[in-house]
Amino acid sequence: MDTRRVLRTTGTVIAAAGLFLSGCTTGGSAPGAAASGPGRAATTGADPAATPAALAPYYRQKLTWRACGVPGFECATMKAPLDYARPASQGGKDIELAVARKKATGPGKRLGSLLVNPGGPGGSAIGYLQAYAGIGYPAPVRARYDMVAVDPRGVARSAPVECLTGPAMDAYTQVDQSPDSPAEQAALVEAFKKFAQGCAQRSGTVLPHVSTVEAARDMDVLRAVLGDEKLNYVGASYGTFLGATYADLFPSRAGRLVLDGAMDPSRPAVDLNRDQTEGFETAFRSFAKDCAAQPDCPLGQGNPDEMGRRLKDFFRKLDAQPVGTGEPRTLGESLATTGVIAAMYDESAWPQLRQAITDAMNGDGAGLLALADSYYEREADGTYQNLMFANAAVNCLDLPPAFRGPQDVQAALPSFEKASPVFGPGLAWASLNCAYWPVKATGTPHRLEAKGAAPIVVVGTTRDPATPYKWAQALAGQLDSGVLLTYDGDGHTAYGRGSDCIDSTINRYLLEGAPPKDGKRC
Template sequence: MDTSRLLRTTGTVIAAAGLLLSGCTPGSADPRAAASASGRSPAATAGPPAVPAALRPYYDQKLTWRHCGVAGFQCATLKAPLDYDKPGDGQEIELAVARKKATGPGKRLGSLVVNPGGPGGSGIGYLQAYAGIGYPAPVRAQYDMVSLDPRGVARSSPVECLTGPGMDAYTQVDQTPDDAAERVRLVAAFKSFAAGCEERSRRLLPHVSTVDAARDLDVLRAVLGDEKLTYVGASYGTFLGATYADLFPGRVGRLVLDGAMDPTRSALDLNRDQTAGFETAFRAFAADCAKQPDCPLGRGGPDQVATRLKQFFRTLDATPVPTGDPKRPLGESLATTGVIAALYDETAWPQLREAVAQAMDGDGAGLLSLADSYYEREPDGRYANLMYANAAVNCLDQPPAFAGPEAVEAALPSFEKASPVFGAGLAWAALNCTYWPVKATGSARSLSAEGAPPIVVVGTTRDPATPYQWAQALAGQLSSGVLLTYEGDGHTAYGRGSDCVDTAINHYLLDGTPPKPGQRCRPSQP
């Protein structure tokens, strides 16, 4: 189970699109210094700055669009410097871009760039599977729907780390070590993962920070012909969008940051906060499960349901159950990942009840399938590069949460207090960046985007992956942040069935009017 700070849109987990959380800020020690290097003085608050001469060829490039894969979509390749501090050294990276042109009728408003989160989620996959066909029709009518696979992700020079069999083994390592020998095996697994990334992706690893990706967004904006960036970012995509706004406030158009993260939180705090978020989501599931006739965890309140699930995890830790794949029995790590995957979206709760019931009867295939959806593992054993890119970005964006296993041991009580069911596993999962081969270039800090127009921040009160208080914090940090609250379950809110949320965001995207300060939406509210 490697779920450390993985923030994902719901479409990725159960269906087909693309998302773990990053720490905070830049690929430079100070993002304001990075902005200055990109042509913006730290005090600038209005008007787009001039583009430095060394970057002008990238901003002036022309995209060659071609039909690709899914009907109605076009694809192109965008070039960017591998290292924005050395844009003239001839080292470049190619980024895959896709769009679906505005359907009309009505005036075309420009491009709407979408990001599904992760880091590591494929923007193109998200666009083709959901955003380009599932966003509200009035929005698709007036915007060209656009996304790109961020650097290091999917089609954009992907970070690679392990083979399929190697990743299978990695996902089965016990992440709740009971003794010194199990702890040694877990540390060895993290070291092996990091070494594989260094061996296969050495050139890329220093250049996949969120600041690098935000600078790529600005190149994309210019090449698309848009004076300002209009953007919807989900989960980790909110951090990417807020980073962009802080670097380029004069180029901000209409930004929606849905399922927001708090960039002031350290890696340790982010992981612990997210652990509490999964506990909140699990308790909502548990309360619902106890009311259902098919609940495999019995009656009683959330505490009783949680106790039974934790006992079942302990049973699997000692004796995994078959899944139909002799090389991949269902142990505690895969089972925990399967449960967490379903907590992203309340519509997956019936599937989770069935999968847990089957596992308790000795068939772990259902929970294994949920875990595979989380890791983006194909039936033939191949993995998408989600988890590789995820680690590469996170470990560059912030210093590691822990200096070593002893620090994890010291923090276990606080993680287990945050979540009696998931705390220990998520604490140990946060050790993944400790052995990373590239030193972090970012750190936790506030993003204010001084001078930007209103930016809409959306928070869901029982969001498992991005706790509601993160949205409150980000909206308060942004100089023009406007908080829209959804009082419900699941990860992110836009396009997930709330007419209230969709109407407010559509209104903002189409005519620029943000929600009223303090607006709150409920599941049944029109």
């Protein structure tokens, strides 16, 4: 299984999410201060006149909106510097970013634009807007905000990172990611190397410039182009890191920010991976308790420890003898594990997972394969969306690798197995991918404080599998104006997932600017 640190909301499809989350880039600088290095350029003040001359053409550009296939939505293309340290006026290249919006429907006074991002990194914000946020966010919010999305650089419609063909990606997803021998370890390392080489060959120009800092700077250009004095934003999962990075870079321009399913930018990659491994174990135990109460539970009616051992035994059987799926691909341990993890993101998928495990135990792996395909964003024709390619590109640029080689994984295996007896080994080995990345990381773990920003609402779910609750606590504590809102429940993220308490609290903040009391629980 390749859990590749995908963190994303379940608003668009079941599961798209994975392991390890990714990190941060270098710390933000104060408004108006200069910064240097990859992905960094001088920040700009609230006054457009303070914008560096080399960046002014980007901030003053006009978008040409057009209908884009989904009724009620408009699309446009925005230019940004490929490298903020060398914009076009200084001989650099531009990158084109896809933008979409759905105008406020009324009634009520328009509050400006509300930018949304579903996470990933690698999730299409435009896809999320058109399939969910633009039609599914609470009506009072959609009435008063223009709902807006930009696919971040390297993602979907914005100069997408490409790495492998469909058949090559099929082979990659089936590589054993819990190797039991030196030969299997070597095969996994070779798979990671081929993946990285494919990205370098197909997307070498954009790979050094898809950091979260650069994506946050793009959002500030978009804010100005849309005519908004401040950025209003709802980011889920990895989108919380993107939003917090924006606030840290441009605290005076941060408006009403909701960071749902938060990341902790201060932790190194190996700790993030281990934390997330523990989060999936927590989610599995909740699933196991629910499953045990059902008469058709394929893992029996024991306690979560016993049920976890049964699932692990089943994975071992698949490792030795994959089962059929009704198509040329078979279901082995890696795809089966990915399918189970995919269903951990949303408790509404648990009945589907029960049936899929039951079928697989009876020799039909189609159900678990379908869950794994949803996670990897594999299309019916065998092609893949670029989620996993962009995910690796951003993560491996944002943080130094979790491990330098197989020996480091071996040393860390006991701690990962302690975090999750079921998923630990696979998730530890999956964390090795960035060791072979062709571009050196430009970011480091660091605190994001956004000193001087208006109140920022950080939302944490107590049994979130992908972004453990302690990360929300940590981010809310780091942000100078962070306010923690807690949802006591299961699943990944909280807004728009059925809690009236969460939804009404966030709606009031977005519509009236009134944040909840720090520590409020729902």
